[in-house]
Amino acid sequence: MSDNDFDPNPSSTIRRLWPTDMDAYRAHLKRLDPDSRHARFGGGVSDQYIDTHVDSSLRMDTLLFGAFDKSKLIGVGELRLLFGEWPMAAEAAFSVERTYQDHGLGDALMARVMAAARNRGIIRLSMICLSHNERMRHLAHKHHAEFVTNDGETEVWIPSGSAIASTIIEETFGETGGLLNGLFQWTRMKMA
């Protein structure tokens, strides 16, 4: 990919994923290079493991946000609510394909996931994240979250506080922007 091919405006490329996007999610995770796949899942995993993971993300307790290059899904932020935990908690995970890394997509996906978490009263996010994952550490700090590692398990504490205007705007307007962008891409494809 050359930089000219890709619209680097992350906010316009992100939208919620739905059951119809699951094959694209599966394909995106399987396209991750070995290091990114390892970092995403906290270890080497097979394609079969990815299939099972994606099947389980169809549950109502999972919210997925996808970043697109035109119609290709190239990054995903995943939020799995953990019921029965107090304070309210969720698991989060992020993946951006190698050639699209360092374009701001992880940052934008994290903003969407953290806004969605806060809007649902969640203040504790856990991530399976390798302790030397400097990008994630940097992004967590950038979003004012605390990055705590215990026995290889990493927890991210979202600054306490419930939904505020900015997190509601982030989720609502982010979604509207993503839908409009999707419609624009679809119209361009039809007219081409």
Ligand SMILES: CC(C)(COP(=O)(O)OP(=O)(O)OC[C@H]1O[C@@H](n2cnc3c(N)ncnc32)[C@H](O)[C@@H]1OP(=O)(O)O)[C@@H](O)C(=O)NCCC(=O)NCCS
């Ligand atoms: C982690 C990941 C999701 C980040 O996505 P990304 O699109 O590359 O991230 P962004 O471009 O938005 O931001 C990266 C930030 O890290 C910084 N960064 C890059 N390399 C760094 C390093 N070695 N040390 C510290 N910071 C670093 C960049 O400067 C940038 O910061 P800035 O926005 O303040 O300039 C992506 O790299 C990825 O999918 N990695 C493999 C899977 C993974 O590690 N998942 C996380 C575990 S769930």
